[in-house]
Structures are given as structure tokens and as C-alpha cells.
Amino acid sequence: MDQSRTPSAVHPLLACAATVTExxxxxxxxxxxxxxxEVKARALVDLTTAIGQLEALRLEVIAASGDVAHDAGARSVASWLAPTTRMEHRAAHRxxxxxxxxxxxxxxxPRVGAALAAGELTREQAETIVRTLDDLADAAYTEAGNDGVAVEAEVLARAExxxxxxxxxxxxxAxxxxxxxxxxxxCPETYDQTQRRLLEGAEARAAAATRLTLxxxxxxxxxxxxxxPEIYATRLETHLHAFTAPRTRPAEGGTVPRRRRGDKALGEAFCAFLERLDPTVLPDHGGSATRVTVTIGLDTLLSGIGHATLADGTPVSAGHARRLACTAGILPAVLGGDSQVLDLGRTRRLFSSAQHHALALAHPTCRTRGCTVxxxxxEAHHETPWARGGRxxxxxxxxxxxxxxxxxxxxxxxTTRHPDGSLRFHRRL
Structure with a gap:
């Protein structure tokens, strides 16, 4: 008779769980x-090791629990485990x-499992190693005519x-x-060929998985x-970091400005990056250079009261439209009475690269007091608003x-303008 099904018998697995809980x-x-x-320092290390060993035991139970899923009519152990333990299905599947x-x-x-059970690896380390080894194993299957060299089982064992x-x-x-x-x-003798195939496979998978939704x-x-693909993510990250503005020195008055969250800073940097795109290097769209057009009435532009409209109908505030008018690549369509177009983006409204460089030489940081960007x-800003005749x-x-x-x-x-040309902003009460 199976003692694990006898009410009076306590299986070591259940005894282990009870002991840990107690x-x-x-x-x-x-x-x-x-x-x-000293106690807390040692406890942090010992508990991390113990968690790894418990994870190894749980994984052993999962690997042997196909009958649990079968008895419950579940498609897999993960399908049974997720709702039973209130776990996300994706995490259970992983x-x-x-x-x-x-x-x-x-x-x-098996070496990875043994190391996890012995407390020599954490689960995160084990997952990383398994992913790496699985990628290497995928390279072992070559198609006919492929000039690559298969990864031998012995080499995979040495890698593990x-x-x-x-x-x-x-x-x-790391x-x-x-x-x-x-x-x-x-296996240095076959490294170059195998690595090439691994990279080509990874690049092909990345290209197939490329998606963007808005x-x-x-x-x-x-x-x-x-x-x-990661290569493009690296390029984007590099561009965005150029637009983030770390403030490491105290602002005037001795107060240290509050740091933005990393995702907040990157989000703002992405917006700035889009605004600074040079339309002349973009593909033609409808027979002309790709531009963003902001439609705004003349009275609204001058007064700052009201709103403007983007080409797709998205409304923006008049203040935001006036700021966009300072930015290259934004085409302001200014309308007079009866929606007649009075101005369609005079080219002289944009500061040239040479002017930007000259301004930077005179003042190497943002002209706002205390800002070290x-x-x-x-960005180049008109002191006298362009909409009001600024030069x-x-x-x-x-x-x-x-x-x-x-x-x-x-x-x-x-906005407060100081005699030295610097600015300071105060929120209106």
C-alpha cells in the first residue's frame, strides 16, 4: 500500500514544508x-542559499507531477499550479x-539542478545558464549543406x-x-564558426519578433x-541618454533638485529625441519631406489662449504649440479669418546650427539659473516669441x-529675466 496516500503517514515532502513554515x-x-x-548579514546569505535549495526541491516536485495535472484534467503542471497557488500562468510555465x-x-x-539543490546557484543564475546552454544546443542541429560545425554533446557538457x-x-x-x-x-577550435551561426540565429529570431504598437x-x-533587436535598443538607449539631463550640482540657494525616476527621464528624453529629429534626413512622405504640422489660429497664437491641432486631429494647448514653433521639424500653419493660411513655417524662425554653436560658446549650459544641462x-528659444515678431x-x-x-x-x-540674460521660472499662484 502506498504510504503517501495513508492519512496517518506524513510524507517527507509535506514534513519539509511544515517544518519550514514552523x-x-x-x-x-x-x-x-x-x-x-552580524546576525542579519549571515541570515541574508543563509536564507538566500536556503531559498535556492527550496526552489530546487519544488522544481523536482514539478518535474514529477505530471500525474497531478492528469488527475485534474489540466493541460500541464503549470496549468494546474497557476490557479491553485494564485500564480501568474507565465511564471508557472517558466x-x-x-x-x-x-x-x-x-x-x-543535471549539473545545474545539482548545483541549485546544493545551494551553489540561485534560481536566477540557473535560468540564465539554462538559456545559454539551450541556445548552444540549438546550434547542434545543422541543416544539410550547412558549413557550420555542430556543438558536440561533450562540448555542451563542458560548457555546463x-x-x-x-x-x-x-x-x-555577468x-x-x-x-x-x-x-x-x-572549444576554441570551433568557436568562430559556431559563434557565427549562433549570432545569425539570434539576429533572425530578433527580426522575426520585432513589433511596435501605439x-x-x-x-x-x-x-x-x-x-x-537588441542592437537597435542599444542605439536608442545611447541617443536617449544624450537627452537626459543629470543634475549633480546643487541649484542656486543650496537645494539639491529632486532626481527623476529612470523611466520618467527616459520618457522625457524620448519626447525630446522625436522633436529634434531632422526632417531633411527622413524619407519623403507624400512627395515632400516628412514634417509634423500644427494648425493654429493667429489670435490664439498671439494670445496663448485656446488650442491648436495636429495633422491627425490631436488637440494641443496654445502654449505647447508656441514652444513647438521654436523646434526644427515642426511646421506651424497659422490661420487668419475664414481659416485662410497666413503663414506656413517661415524658415527664418529656426536657429541654424552655426547660431546654436555660437550661443553654446557664449553660454555652455541652459540659461535657466541653477540648471547645469x-x-x-x-533647444534654441526666441526671447521675443516668434509669433510676435521675434527675430x-x-x-x-x-x-x-x-x-x-x-x-x-x-x-x-x-518668467523672470535677469540683467545677465539668465531666466528663472515661478509657478503662478
Whole structure:
């Protein structure tokens, strides 16, 4: 008779879970804050190791629980586990995939599972190693006529052993980078050919997975979701970092400005990046250079009261439209009475590259007091608004960072001009 189904018998798996629960409850009865520094430091390390070992045990159970899913009529263990434990299905599926790879009698990478069970790896490290080894294993299958060299099982075993050993010294991100060159260590004679095939395969998968969706939320914002090849993500990140404005020095008055969240800073940088795109280098659209057109009435432009409209019908405030009029690539269509076009973007409204450089030489940072954003990241602003006859010359130009350029055209802020040409903004009460 199977003792695991006997009510009076307690299976070691259930006893383990009960013991862990009891131990955790007992440990929390005493406030953690009262523990000494040495105790907390050791506990952090020991608990991390213990969690890894518990993860290994759970993965072993998942790998052996096909009968649980079968009895419940579920498609997979993950399909049963997710609703039962209130886990996201994606997370449960990821656990089942990892369990299949490193746990049970049919494990593909048993050394990884053994290291996790011994507390030598964390689950994140194990997942990283498995992904790397799976990519290498994919290269072992060559099509007829392919001049690549298959990755032998012995080489894969050496790669697994090497990455498991490196797990004692490196975090998951560093392990991933090491994994990209593991063949150079364990099998240098075939590294070049195999690495080429791996890169070509990764590039092909990335190209096939490339997606971008744009959803307008109806509240003045839009959700942009994209999956692009990593090489382009790196280029975009580099461009956006050029538009972020780190403020490391205290502003005037000795106060340190509040730092923006990383995603907030990148979001603002992306907006600035789009505004600074040179329309002359973009493909023609409808027989002319690609531009964004802002339609606004003359009275609205002069008064700042009212709104303008983008080409697709999106409304924007008059202040925002006036700021856009300072930016290259934005074409303001100014309408008079009966919607007659009075002006369609005079080219002289835009400061030239030479003028921008001259302004930067005179003032190497944003002209707002206390702002240290470099001039190279700033936008040229008309001191006398272009809509009111401002001239595009050096005496009428000010370099402002993206943030303060928005404030200059925001009616909610008052601008104070100092004798030295610097500006300061105050929120209207």
C-alpha cells in the first residue's frame, strides 16, 4: 500500500514544508530589528542559499507531477499550479520549463539542478545558464549543406560544468555575458564558426519578433510598446541618454533638485529625441519631406489662449504649440479669418546650427539659473516669441533645456529675466 496516500503517514515532502513554515513563524516572533548586524548579514546569505535549495526541491516536485495535472484534467503542471497557488500562468510555465531542464530523471542539464539543490546557484543564475546552454544546443542541429560545425554533446557538457563553476563568482547578468563566449573557453577550435551561426540565429529570431504598437488612451497620453533587436535598443538607449539631463550640482540657494525616476527621464528624453529629429534626413512622405504640422489660429497664437491641432486631429494647448514653433521639424500653419493660411513655417524662425554653436560658446549650459544641462542638449528659444515678431538672431536667442523650454511656453509659469540674460521660472499662484 502506498504510504503517501495513508492519512496517518506524513510524507517527507509535506514534513519539509511544515517544518519550514514552523521555522519561519518562530523566527518572525522576535523582531528582526533587534538582531545584530552580524546576525542579519549571515541570515541574508543563509536564507538566500536556503531559498535556492527550496526552489530546487519544488522544481523536482514539478518535474514529477505530471500525474497531478492528469488527475485534474489540466493541460500541464503549470496549468494546474497557476490557479491553485494564485500564480501568474507565465511564471508557472517558466517554472515548469526550468524543472524539465534541470530536475528529474530526464533532465537536460543535471549539473545545474545539482548545483541549485546544493545551494551553489540561485534560481536566477540557473535560468540564465539554462538559456545559454539551450541556445548552444540549438546550434547542434545543422541543416544539410550547412558549413557550420555542430556543438558536440561533450562540448555542451563542458560548457555546463564551466558555467556552473562560474556561478560561484558572478551574478546572472555577468553569467549571460560569459555564456556568450563560453565556447571560446571550452572549444576554441570551433568557436568562430559556431559563434557565427549562433549570432545569425539570434539576429533572425530578433527580426522575426520585432513589433511596435501605439495605443492612444484618450487622456492626452499614448502607450507605446515595442520589441526590437537588441542592437537597435542599444542605439536608442545611447541617443536617449544624450537627452537626459543629470543634475549633480546643487541649484542656486543650496537645494539639491529632486532626481527623476529612470523611466520618467527616459520618457522625457524620448519626447525630446522625436522633436529634434531632422526632417531633411527622413524619407519623403507624400512627395515632400516628412514634417509634423500644427494648425493654429493667429489670435490664439498671439494670445496663448485656446488650442491648436495636429495633422491627425490631436488637440494641443496654445502654449505647447508656441514652444513647438521654436523646434526644427515642426511646421506651424497659422490661420487668419475664414481659416485662410497666413503663414506656413517661415524658415527664418529656426536657429541654424552655426547660431546654436555660437550661443553654446557664449553660454555652455541652459540659461535657466541653477540648471547645469549642457548647451549641446538644449533647444534654441526666441526671447521675443516668434509669433510676435521675434527675430532669429543671436541677440534674441536663448538656449534652454527641454524641461525649461516647456516652462517658457507654459502659461502656468511666470518668467523672470535677469540683467545677465539668465531666466528663472515661478509657478503662478
Amino acid at each position: 521555522a519561519v513563524t518562530e523566527a518572525r516572533m522576535r523582531p528582526v530589528e533587534l538582531a545584530g548586524t 517554472l515548469e520549463c526550468l524543472a524539465t531542464a534541470i530536475a528529474g530523471t530526464g533532465a537536460t542539464w 560544468q564551466h558555467l556552473v563553476a562560474e556561478g560561484a563568482h558572478f551574478a546572472p547578468t 553569467l549571460r555575458r560569459l555564456g556568450e563566449h563560453v565556447l571560446e573557453v571550452v 495605443h492612444r488612451r484618450g487622456d492626452g497620453t499614448a502607450d507605446l510598446r515595442a520589441r526590437i 549642457p548647451a549641446a542638449w538644449c 532669429t538672431d543671436l541677440t534674441d536667442g536663448r538656449l534652454l533645456c527641454f524641461h525649461h523650454h516647456q516652462r517658457a511656453h507654459d502659461p502656468a509659469y511666470r
